[in-house]
Amino acid sequence: MLDSLNKCSYGVEAKLEEAFNSIGKKSGFVDIVARFAPYKEFKNTWKYSNKSIQFNISDYMKGASYEVLEDLAISLYSKLSENSRKTIYTPTLLSWLKSKEFIEQNQALYLHRSRNLSLDHQGEVYDLQDAYISLKDQGFVDDCPDAVLNWTIRNNRRRVGYCSILMQVVAISSILDSIAVPPYVSEYVLYHELLHLQDGFRPDRRYHNPDFRRRERLYPHWKESEEWLRRLSY
Ligand SMILES: [Zn+2]
CATH class of the missing domain: 3.30.2010 (Zincin-like)
Structure with missing residues (x-):
């Protein structure tokens, strides 16, 4: 053996x-x-x-x-x-x-190497899984069967959301997981990251193209959310 x-x-x-x-x-x-x-x-x-x-x-x-x-x-x-x-x-x-095998073989290892992830979609106040289901039900995002949603451990102020498209891993800053912050803010940031997962990996790295921005703004609370994010970053 x-x-x-x-x-x-x-x-x-x-x-x-x-x-x-x-x-x-x-x-x-x-x-x-x-x-x-x-x-x-x-x-x-x-x-x-x-x-x-x-x-x-x-x-x-x-x-x-x-x-x-x-x-x-x-x-x-x-x-x-x-x-x-x-x-x-x-x-x-x-x-x-982009293969299923790649995710199956590497996602857990990637998560293990990511030091700032809580490895949990349930935060102290908000559940990212609920936010994802609500986005899906409203038709904003497609099914992302491999996506792993996490709150960060640190309260990132500027980098409030990021993702690894290759690894299908999303991180949302725990600074948004607070009763002081309305639920639509983290949902908006999650929406942004899920759009990236949906668009897939681009070798030219032009992720925030005009079409992306257009779709991002379909979210009903995008203006208020952007305002919140601006304030939180100070
Ligand atoms: Zn982005």
Whole structure:
């Protein structure tokens, strides 16, 4: 049993090494190291000198197939050889990142690494799950079956809501979980974050585009909510 587990985890690392070695050799590198790194957010880093290169690849890629790892290797090598800002998010990588398996394999780990989340949708005053259901019932948002809703632990004043689209995790600042703040304020912030989850990951990161702003303003209390958020941020 132990033996097969060891082999299994060796297999993933070896697959990564192999993908990065085979592509790297074609790009003229001789000494190539590629390993998984436990970054909280999905990211990949590298450093190189002459013909040596070392990659730290997000360990959220551990469950990816050899083809996806190879595709990532091709993107990263071409990015660094052309020293370009070009995106690494090819259709192959995107379809892995947006897959059900990706969420199943990584969401719990991501939550574990997120230090400012209460890991609970029920706050002291408001329940984010209720707010989500109400938004859904009113037709503002679609079903988000994988979304995990959390209050933050710290009372963030400026960053009152954020989300990881890849991980389908939403965080709403606990500063809004108070009887002094009307329920529509946290519901509005939740609405904003759920719109992001619904729109999905965009490699160009233009999330707050005019169409997004238009939909955001469909929320009946958006003006009062914005006013509240402005006041709370001081
Ligand atoms: Zn936003």
